[in-house]
Amino acid sequence: MFTRRQVKRLLQRVPGQRRFGVYRFLPFFFALGGVMEWFMIRVRVGQETFYDVYRRKQSERQYQRRLEEES
Template sequence: MVVSNRVKRILRLVPGKQRFGVYRFLPFFFLLGGAMEWFMINVRVGKETFYDVYRRKRSERQYEAKMAKNEL
């Protein structure tokens, strides 16, 4: 119950309850999504970003599918 009371207090601080209702949180989620996207594009862990890994894995899957197709 302690956590839920804290969350309720924080949520009450966000303005626009009467006018926008639940949708008043959309700007926060939009900014959070943009920050996550920026992080995945720009932050390198080791020598790779998230999209470097994604492209490499996709290429590996395509190569394996092509090899499996040629074996049949």
């Protein structure tokens, strides 16, 4: 595992500290978010992707709301 000193040294090696400050890490997080989104869309775990589950749950909630409104 990394020690605090090693992590600090690693973070100081990222260029742009004087000009951008903390915001120099923003492109890394942007890319990480893009990779995570791609993973959720494209990678299947079992038979479903994240968005398949999301759409199914959303349609189930709409169906339940319609049943409650009718009764």
